[in-house]
Amino acid sequence: MAREDDVKRKCFTFMWKLENASYCWQSYLECIASPSFTVDEIQETNWKLGLYPSIERDNIGFFLQRQVDNKSAESVAIDCELAFLSLDGTALRALKRKSVKIRKGGVTGSYEFVSRNEVFVVRRSVFLPQDTLTVRCRMWKSVGEMSKDVQCFARTRIAVEKRSFLWKIEHFSTLKEDKKETYEIKSHGNDERLMSLELFLTRGLVSDETVRFKMIPNYQNMKMCTFQLSVVDASKNTVKCFQHEFRYRDPCGSKDFIRFCTKSELLEKKSTYLPNDVLSLRCECAFSCGSMLQEIEATNSECNVAEKKNSSNLNSDKENEFPVPICILIDNLKSMLNNSSLSDVKLKTKSQTYPAHTFILGARSPVFKSMFSSDMKEKIKGCVDIEDLNDDTVLRLLRYIYSAEVEELEWVSATELYEVADKYQILSLKDVCSSHLKNSLCVNNACEALVLADRHQDEDLKVFVQDFILRHGEDIINSKEWEQLAETHLKLAYETMRLKYKEKLN
Numbered sequence: 001m002a003r004e005d006d007v008k009r010k011c012f013t014f015m016w017k018l019e020n021a022s023y024c025w026q027s028y029l030e031c032i033a034s035p036s037f038t039v040d041e042i043q044e045t046n047w048k049l050g051l052y053p054s055i056e057r058d059n060i061g062f063f064l065q066r067q068v069d070n071k072s073a074e075s076v077a078i079d080c081e082l083a084f085l086s087l088d089g090t091a092l093r094a095l096k097r098k099s100v101k102i103r104k105g106g107v108t109g110s111y112e113f114v115s116r117n118e119v120f121v122v123r124r125s126v127f128l129p130q131d132t133l134t135v136r137c138r139m140w141k142s143v144g145e146m147s148k149d150v151q152c153f154a155r156t157r158i159a160v161e162k163r164s165f166l167w168k169i170e171h172f173s174t175l176k177e178d179k180k181e182t183y184e185i186k187s188h189g190n191d192e193r194l195m196s197l198e199l200f201l202t203r204g205l206v207s208d209e210t211v212r213f214k215m216i217p218n219y220q221n222m223k224m225c226t227f228q229l230s231v232v233d234a235s236k237n238t239v240k241c242f243q244h245e246f247r248y249r250d251p252c253g254s255k256d257f258i259r260f261c262t263k264s265e266l267l268e269k270k271s272t273y274l275p276n277d278v279l280s281l282r283c284e285c286a287f288s289c290g291s292m293l294q295e296i297e298a299t300n301s302e303c304n305v306a307e308k309k310n311s312s313n314l315n316s317d318k319e320n321e322f323p324v325p326i327c328i329l330i331d332n333l334k335s336m337l338n339n340s341s342l343s344d345v346k347l348k349t350k351s352q353t354y355p356a357h358t359f360i361l362g363a364r365s366p367v368f369k370s371m372f373s374s375d376m377k378e379k380i381k382g383c384v385d386i387e388d389l390n391d392d393t394v395l396r397l398l399r400y401i402y403s404a405e406v407e408e409l410e411w412v413s414a415t416e417l418y419e420v421a422d423k424y425q426i427l428s429l430k431d432v433c434s435s436h437l438k439n440s441l442c443v444n445n446a447c448e449a450l451v452l453a454d455r456h457q458d459e460d461l462k463v464f465v466q467d468f469i470l471r472h473g474e475d476i477i478n479s480k481e482w483e484q485l486a487e488t489h490l491k492l493a494y495e496t497m498r499l500k501y502k503e504k505l506n
Contacts, residue, residue: 017154032051041141049082060113081097156294161288164282183198209262225285344358345383354394396417434458
C-alpha cells in the first residue's frame with residue numbers, strides 16, 4: 001500500500017481522457033496507449049499508460065509503462081497510483097504500488113484492474129459519462145520528495161463516423177422471394193463501402209413469407225460498428241426492432257437472417273406500417289475504422305500557478321492555490337440549470353417554462369447578451385417567448401449553454417438544433433450540428449440539407465452537400481426529394497446542377 005499521507009506529498013499527476021471509449025476494438029493483448037509524458041523530477045524518465053479493454057476477457061488491464069531512453073538510469077524506484085475517475089474526480093477504482101522498481105521498458109499494473117462488465121454495462125453512466133473514460137496516474141519518489149506538484153492533461157479520441165438515414169422500400173406488396181433490396185453505406189472520407197444492408201423474403205415449409213434482414217460489414221475498412229434499426233409508421237413514430245454491435249474479429253463475416261415479421265402481418269396493418277405501399281426503416285449506425293487522435297493538452301505546475309496569482313495581486317490561500325478541475329466546474333454549472341431559486345429569466349415555449357440565468361445566457365450567446373443589455377421587453381418582463389421551438393430543442397440548447405455538451409443527435413434533432421444555434425449565434429454549437437449533418441448525409445436527406453445550408457447562408461455545409469449530390473448524381477436526381485427541390489427551390493437546384501458541368505469543363 002502507498003503511504004497514508006500521499007495526498008499531502010507533492011507528486012506528478014497525469015490525467016488522460018479516452019473519448020468514444022465504447023468503440024474500443026482491441027483484441028486480447030492489444031493496447032490503447034496514452035500520449036507519452038516525461039517526469040522531470042524522476043530522472044527525466046518517459047512514460048505511457050496502457051489500457052487493455054479486450055472483449056475476450058472479463059477484465060480491463062491497466063498499466064504504467066516506462067519508455068526506453070538513453071538519458072535516465074537503468075532502474076528507478078517510485079510510488080504510484082492508477083485510477084479510473086468519475087465525473088466529479090472521485091476514484092471509482094484504484095491500484096497503488098509502493099517502492100516499485102521499474103527498469104527501462106518495464107511496467108506496473110494489473111490485467112484484472114476492473115471488471116469490463118462493470119465499466120461498459122452495469123455502471124456505464126458512472127465510468128463513461130458522455131462515453132468518455134477519465135484515467136489518472138499519480139507518481140511519487142520512493143526516496144525523497146518532489147519539489148513541486150505537476151499536472152499533465154492528455155486526450156485520446158477514437159474517431160467515429162456516425163450515420164442516420166431513412167431507408168424506404170417502395171412497392172413493398174410486390175416484393176418477391178427472388179428479389180433483394182440493397183442499401184450500401186460508404187465512408188465519407190474515401191467513398192469505400194463500410195457495410196451493405198439487405199432486405200429479402202424467405203418462406204418456410206408451412207409458414208408465410210418472412211421478412212429477413214442481413215448486414216454485411218466490410219471489416220477491411222472497419223474495426224467496429226454499432227447498428228440500430230427501427231420501423232417508422234405512418235405517424236412518424238419509430239418502433240425499435242433490432243440493435244447490435246459488430247467487431248472486426250467476429251467469427252462470422254455477416255449478421256444475417258434477422259426476423260422482422262411476416263409479409264402478411266405487415267400487409268394486414270398497411271395503413272400503419274405501409275403508407276403508399278412503402279416500408280420505412282430508420283437506421284442509426286456508427287463506425288470506427290481504427291484511427292485515433294491524441295494530444296497533450298497542457299502541463300501545469302505549482303510554481304506556474306503561484307506566479308499567476310502573485311502577478312494578479314490575489315490572495316494565495318492554500319485551498320485556492322489550484323484551479324477547480326474543469327469537470328467539477330461544468331458539473332456545478334449544470335446543477336444551476338436544475339436550480340430555479342437563483343434564476344432571473346424564463347424561456348417559455350408553447351407548453352413549458354424553463355428558468356435560466358441572464359448572465360450565463362448572455363455569456364454564451366451574442367443575441368441573448370444584446371437582449372438583456374438593453375431595455376427590450378424580454379429584460380423588462382424577465383421572460384423570453386420562444387413558442388416557435390419545441391421542448392426537446394430548448395432542453396438541448398440549454399444543456400449546451402450550461403455544459404458545452406451535446407446529447408446523442410438524430411437527423412431531425414440535429415437540424416432543429418442547428419437552426420436554433422444559428423438563430424442565437426452560438427457558433428460552436430452550430431459547428432457541432434453541421435458536423436453531425438455531414439456525417440449523416442444520405443440520398444434521402446441531401447436535398448433537405450442543401451435547403452437548410454442555403455437558408456442559413458452556410459457556405460461550408462452547402463459546398464459539402466453539393467459535392468455529395470454530385471457524387472451520387474443519378475440516385476438523387478431521380479428521387480422524389482429532388483423533384484420537390486426543383487419545384488420549391490428551382491434556382492438552388494439549377495445552381496447545383498450547373499456545378500456538374502463546370503467540373504466537366506475544368
